[in-house]
Amino acid sequence: MKRTNYLKGLRVTLAILFFVPILLYFLDFAAVLPDSMHVLLHMQLMPMLLGGMIGLIGFQFILAVVFGRIYCSTICPAGVLQDIINRIFCLGKKKKKGIRRFSYHKPMNVLRYSILGVTVLAALFGFSGLCLLLDPYSNFGRIAASLFRPVIMWGNNLVADQLMKMDNYTLFHVTISTVTTSGVIAASITLLIFIIMTVFRGRLFCNTICPVGSLLSLVSRYSIYRVSFDKEACTHCGNCEHTCKAEAINTKDLTIDASRCVDCFNCISSCAKGGLQYRYTLRKGTVNSTSETATVDRMEQPAANSRRTFLATGATIAASLPIVNTLAEPKKHCRRNRNRLPLTPPGSISLERFKDKCTGCQICVTRCPSQVLRPTGLEYGLDYMLKPRLAYISSYCNYECTVCADVCPTGAIKPLTKEEKITTQVGIAIFHKGKCVVHTEEKDCGACAEHCPTQAVHMVPYKGTLTIPEVNPDLCIGCGGCESICPVRPMRAIIVEANEVHKFVEKPKEEEVKEVEVDDFGF
Amino acid sequence: MKRRDFLKTSVVTGAALSLNFEGLQAALSSNTMNVEQVPDMVAVMGGEPEVMLDKALEALGGIEKYIKKGQKIVIKPNIGWDRTPELAGNTNPKLIKALVKKCLDAGASKVTVFDHTCDNWQKCYETSGIADAVKEAGGIIMPGNDEKYYKEVSLPGGVSLKQAKIHESLIEADAWINVPILKNHGGAKLSCAMKNLMGIVWDRRFFHQNDLQQCIADICTWQKKPVLNIVDAYRMMHQNGPQGKSAADVATLKSLIISPNIVAIDTAALALFNQVKKLDMEAVGHLGKGESLKLGSTDLKKINIKRIKI
Numbered sequence: 001m002k003r004t005n006y007l008k009g010l011r012v013t014l015a016i017l018f019f020v021p022i023l024l025y026f027l028d029f030a031a032v033l034p035d036s037m038h039v040l041l042h043m044q045l046m047p048m049l050l051g052g053m054i055g056l057i058g059f060q061f062i063l064a065v066v067f068g069r070i071y072c073s074t075i076c077p078a079g080v081l082q083d084i085i086n087r088i089f090c091l092g093k094k095k096k097k098g099i100r101r102f103s104y105h106k107p108m109n110v111l112r113y114s115i116l117g118v119t120v121l122a123a124l125f126g127f128s129g130l131c132l133l134l135d136p137y138s139n140f141g142r143i144a145a146s147l148f149r150p151v152i153m154w155g156n157n158l159v160a161d162q163l164m165k166m167d168n169y170t171l172f173h174v175t176i177s178t179v180t181t182s183g184v185i186a187a188s189i190t191l192l193i194f195i196i197m198t199v200f201r202g203r204l205f206c207n208t209i210c211p212v213g214s215l216l217s218l219v220s221r222y223s224i225y226r227v228s229f230d231k232e233a234c235t236h237c238g239n240c241e242h243t244c245k246a247e248a249i250n251t252k253d254l255t256i257d258a259s260r261c262v263d264c265f266n267c268i269s270s271c272a273k274g275g276l277q278y279r280y281t282l283r284k285g286t287v288n289s290t291s292e293t294a295t296v297d298r299m300e301q302p303a304a305n306s307r308r309t310f311l312a313t314g315a316t317i318a319a320s321l322p323i324v325n326t327l328a329e330p331k332k333h334c335r336r337n338r339n340r341l342p343l344t345p346p347g348s349i350s351l352e353r354f355k356d357k358c359t360g361c362q363i364c365v366t367r368c369p370s371q372v373l374r375p376t377g378l379e380y381g382l383d384y385m386l387k388p389r390l391a392y393i394s395s396y397c398n399y400e401c402t403v404c405a406d407v408c409p410t411g412a413i414k415p416l417t418k419e420e421k422i423t424t425q426v427g428i429a430i431f432h433k434g435k436c437v438v439h440t441e442e443k444d445c446g447a448c449a450e451h452c453p454t455q456a457v458h459m460v461p462y463k464g465t466l467t468i469p470e471v472n473p474d475l476c477i478g479c480g481g482c483e484s485i486c487p488v489r490p491m492r493a494i495i496v497e498a499n500e501v502h503k504f505v506e507k508p509k510e511e512e513v514k515e516v517e518v519d520d521f522g523f
Numbered sequence: 524m525k526r527r528d529f530l531k532t533s534v535v536t537g538a539a540l541s542l543n544f545e546g547l548q549a550a551l552s553s554n555t556m557n558v559e560q561v562p563d564m565v566a567v568m569g570g571e572p573e574v575m576l577d578k579a580l581e582a583l584g585g586i587e588k589y590i591k592k593g594q595k596i597v598i599k600p601n602i603g604w605d606r607t608p609e610l611a612g613n614t615n616p617k618l619i620k621a622l623v624k625k626c627l628d629a630g631a632s633k634v635t636v637f638d639h640t641c642d643n644w645q646k647c648y649e650t651s652g653i654a655d656a657v658k659e660a661g662g663i664i665m666p667g668n669d670e671k672y673y674k675e676v677s678l679p680g681g682v683s684l685k686q687a688k689i690h691e692s693l694i695e696a697d698a699w700i701n702v703p704i705l706k707n708h709g710g711a712k713l714s715c716a717m718k719n720l721m722g723i724v725w726d727r728r729f730f731h732q733n734d735l736q737q738c739i740a741d742i743c744t745w746q747k748k749p750v751l752n753i754v755d756a757y758r759m760m761h762q763n764g765p766q767g768k769s770a771a772d773v774a775t776l777k778s779l780i781i782s783p784n785i786v787a788i789d790t791a792a793l794a795l796f797n798q799v800k801k802l803d804m805e806a807v808g809h810l811g812k813g814e815s816l817k818l819g820s821t822d823l824k825k826i827n828i829k830r831i832k833i
Contacts, residue, residue, distance in 0.1 A: 031645075161671070167633065173669040369643050398605070398643060443734040444808060446710025447727075450765055451641065459709045465806040467709070485641075487731035511771030516761075516799050518776050521566050521830055523794035523823050 007278055008265040014074040015083070018043070022077050026144035026366050027152050029174055041363060041409035043075050045212045046135035050128065050357050051411040061219060068223040069216045072206055072262040078136030078194070079206060079262065081143070085198045086245060099266070100242035104250045105201070107260055108208045109309040114316035116214035121317065122324045126352075129383055132360045134211050137409075139190045141361035142386065146183035146375070147191060149366060150176050177394065178365050182377030186386055202245030207260045217259035227261055227268065227278050229254045234275035240267035341498040342380040343390035343478065345373060346397065346424040347405035347413040350501040357412035360386035364404035364413060370395045372480065373404060390426065392480030392496060397426075399453040399479065422454075425503040427478030427496040429457060431471050435493035438468040448482030448494045454508045457482045457494070469494065474505055561588075562829035564782035564791060569833035572757050573621035575779040579753075580625065582829050583781065589750040592630030594697035598622055598662070599749075601704050601719050602638035602653050604766050605646040611758035611773045612766060614704045616652035618755050618779070622702065623660035634662040635692045637672075638722045641766075644668040665692055673725035680816060681741030683733045688725040693747065701749035701785070705756040705792045707764030707772075707800065710735055713807040714765050715792045716752040716785050717743050717818075736808030743785055743818050752788045754780040761800040774799045786810060786819030787826055794823070 018040065025037050042048065048056045060071060072079040090098035119130040132138060153176050160171040197204040206213040220226075231254060241251040243266045248257035256267075256276075268276050341351060345364060348354035365373045365388050372395045373388040380389070388404075390397055402421050405413040416424065429448075437445045439462075448469050449457045456475035459467035469482075471494075478496045486492040565582045567575040580586050590596055600619050606612030619636065626634045636657045640647040644666060648654035657664045666672065673688035693699055703719035710731070711718050720742045721727055730738040756778040763772045778795060782788040789810055796802055804810060804821065814821050 157671075167663060169663065169665050172666040173671045175669050369646070395643075398646070437732060441734065444710050444712070444736050445731045446708075446735075447731045449709040453766065453768075455763055455768055465712075465803065465808070485728075485731075487728040508768060510769055513769075513771045513773075516774035516776075518774070518778075518795075518798045519568070520798065521568065521778070521791070521795055522798040523566075523791045523828070 005265060005269040008269055011070070011073050011263065011265055014070075015080045018075050019077055019080040022140075023144060023148070026141060026363065027149050029149060029153050029156070029366075030172075031367070031369060035367065035403055035406050038363070038407040038409065041137075041361075041407070044137040044409060045071065045076075045215070046131060046137055046359055047361070047409035050123070050131065050359065051409070064216050064219040064223060066224050068220040068226050068258060068261055068263050069213070070263045071216055072203070072213055073264045076136050076212070077140040077144075078210075079203070081140055082194055082198045082203060082205065083245075083264070085195055086202065089199050096242075100239065100270070102202050102242055102244055102247050104241050104244075104252075105247045107248075107257060110312040110316060112208045112214045112217070113309070113313040114320070115209060116211045117313060117317040118320045118324060119211040121321070123356075125324055126356055127324065127383060128356050128359065129385065131211070132358070132386060134209060135359050135361075136206070136210050136212055138359040138361040139187075141363055142183060142187040142375070143191050143194075145362035145366045146179055146187035150179050175371075178368070178371050178374050180375050180377065182386065183362070183375035186375075198245075202247055203260075203262055204247075206262060207246060207248075213262075220261070221257075221259035223258055224280060225278060226258045226281050227256050227263075227265070227276055228281055229256065230275050230277055233271075233273045235273055237271075239270040239272075240276055243267050243270040340380070341500055342376060342384055342387075343392075343427050343480075343496060343498040344502075345388060345390060345404045345413045346421055346426050346477075346502070347402070347408075347416045348502070349414060351498070352500075354412055355383050355387070357410050358387045359410055359412075360388070361409065362386075362388070363407050363409065364388050367403050367407045369401060369403060370398050372397050372484075390478075390480060390496075392483040394484060396451065396480035396484040419507070422477065423504050423507050425477050425499060425505045427498040428473050428476050429471050429478065429480075429482050429494050429496050431457070431469055431494045432491075433468070433493075435488050435491060436468065437488060437493070438462055438466055442466065445487065447485040447487060451481030451485045453477075453479060453481060475508055477505060560827075563784060563826040564780065564787060564828045565831065566778065566780045566791065566795075566828060567831045567833065568776070568778045570777065572615045572618035572755065572779065574833065575757075575777075576618060576621050576625070576753070576781075578831050578833065579779055579781040582831065586625050586629050586751075589700075589783075590626060590629055590631055590698050593632045594630075595695060596626045596631040596634045597692050597696040597699040598626070598634060598636045598702055599693070599699060599719065599723060600636065600638060600653060600702045600755075601714070601722065602647045602651050603641045603722065605642040605650050606767065607650055608652050609758070609770060609773070610767050611704060611706065611760045613647070613651040613653065614702050615755045615757050616656035618753070618757070619653050619702065620656035620660045622700065622753065623657055623662035626700075627661050634660075635665050635696070636662055637665040637667045637690055637692055639667040639690065639725065639727075640722075667722075670725050676745065678741055678744055680744035681738075682812075682816070683737040684729065684741035687729075687742060687745075689745065690723050690725075693723055696747075698750045699747070701752045703752070703754055704759075705754050705796060706760035706767075707762050707796075707802075709764060711739060711807070711809060713789070713793055713796060713802060713810075715754055715789045716749075717789050717809050717813055720745075737812055739809040740812035740816050740818065743813055744816055749783075749785070751781060751783055752785050754788055754792050756780065756792065756795055759796065759799065761796070784819040784826065786813040786821055787823060788819075789813075790821045790823055791828070 122130045238251045241249045246260045248260040344354045374391045376389050400418045405415045449459045454475045456472045460470045462468035482494045486494050565579040567579050600614035602613045604612035623634045654664045677686045703716050706714045708714035756776045760767045760772050
């Protein structure tokens, strides 16, 4: 009795085509995949909204108007991840306990539109923290970067160790250094929420919490193509209702809530009679084919109900305004020390701009070849949580490297040329002479000057044959070469302090190449 | 029959003529006879890296004297920086390629090349041209980017550095060859054969914390010493070392020095360095400290040096 469901096949194929490359892109610790794959990330809605990519937003809008929320079932990696969780949960279970475990629930409109409204307002007021916390793509990114990736790296190390014994170095041992406690905690919480919600209520996250889902639902409720009942064929068996992950099918009234339907097309498969069809539907819920099969549409919900929802939503948003306001306010008083600012990646232009645009998806963290970018915890305040910062703990920002800017989907790290990169000053190295080993031990060191790519840190005569570092702030770009290698502990003797607004320095002067003629060994 | 005799005679004569009696002539003219006159150090100037290597090894009596058939050999160049060969931050890839080939030709069972780099290791291996050079020559290029690859050894002769984690390829090797590039160095003042050993250890921070010059000398006391040190001075970074900024920091010397004696070769390299930039022996503290640890002599008059100009 099973009908071939091409639509579901198409949905699954598209989902795989988007999900697998994005997942691999996050997991690729050896930088095998080309950086240009970041174009896939530009299809994600939240980054494109924050990045103000009008063309792509328009495209997504048309997609939703025509086909409904196919974004949620194919393009959104968090959506697909939830489908995978659902699939895993269903393994080895009978249909009733597995794929047919759902049932219709009313939409939580007040909640979801309040969340959407507050998120939008907060972002408009300059606090993008809610975008960061709620954006499905960024949450997926954090799960992939902080949970899946270290597991893959660990697995790689196990295999690499075995291969090494056979003199094969195609795989090599990798150091897992960009995983921070805060990153792991945040990712674990999200993954747990995904699992719990998916197991008990299917796509509940997408239909209540996710602001992207709520935004799309505003459009998809008017979508031209949608799943609708064929009343003549329907036998009221309820299979479709129990299959619907979005819990949007009401078999009592034969309605399907298009605002929550994520176009997974599982319902179509579930119906042996062909009682559900994805087809062109007119606004008022009348189907263009035989008028008898018209669906009762959710648009005909009592007007009072939708007005009540609207008012309640409005009231909730209004009530949350003071909180939004406090969050959005620049927290000068919170900074214990004005110098303690996070170092933002080159291309982010200024701390404020970066805070507004970054959603903490961690793609830059995973792609950084020097592994110098790390997700931040709460050490720089709530509004910098989970965003990447340059941490010169054991590595530094490679001189001519622009990878983070190339891959950033929101434009929080703006693409910059090599020339711009090597002249962008993200901070300045401050030398603390009193701590330097040349001063305290009176022994040679010079590790900092050794690693300085611009010779901003250079050695000048000290006592006897000893030389001591000196910083030329006009050449320093704050790459952290010096700080990362300084042997002094616990506080290093040379520390890069962040520029709140990035500056530009002169390019190091090219010296003239002098021909040196040597025709004797000298010994 | 006459013709056959004639041919025989001419072949024998030809063979005899092609024999080289230079050594004999020299011995005859100076009235002394040196048995097996192998120099302690050979310095070559004026050729391409692989040509100079050929000449130098020939003068030393061939690489077979230092490595044996079936041995596992490690070659340790300087691949510290993400720099092209022209900028002289790393050992010349042509030299490494020729050396890997020589080792394999001499019957080495396996030739491994690695360095504990300063910049991102993959970029260093690639940009330096050394990864490709090693692969082309049939050697193995091994990573040195993780503590996993290093094993603890004790250095009883060390003053500041008593133990260190050394790359396992060296620990497992039957013999190894140290192939530094000669350059200026902000901290150690001179980076050459002794300083190149800093790239065989994992924890370099300890060096900087505990008297860099002493630690450099200490690491050279490791009981498994390089069978040969080959100093690449084809291009030499005379300022802004060890990383260098531009081609203005580089002088082309087209030179190569080879010796089993690590202190002597660095002393000679320093003298060569002084042909371009002044640098006092006193400033290069690890030389004197190496001599005190009986790693070799800084007195070049005591040793037999062969100089070859091409």
